[in-house]
Amino acid sequence: MSDFSTNQVILISTTPTDGATTPETGGFMPLLMYGGVAVAVIFAMAYFSQTLLNSITQLTKTLNKKHK
Helix, strand or coil, rough: CCCCCCCCCCCCCCCCCCCCCCCCCCCCHHHHHHHHHHHHHHHHHHHHHHHHHHHHHHHHHHHHHHHC
């Protein structure tokens, strides 16, 4: 008889698995994938809020000139 039945065989992988990829420097799509969408939304909201406030200011100035 052989000793094979009494020995324990453990298999080990020899090729490492790839981890998560990190974003490239200066890449736009990886930036969006790693939370940049929220930052882009905040910038867009700030821009449109500023545009709206400027329009309201111009309207107020125009209305004040017509009353005088």
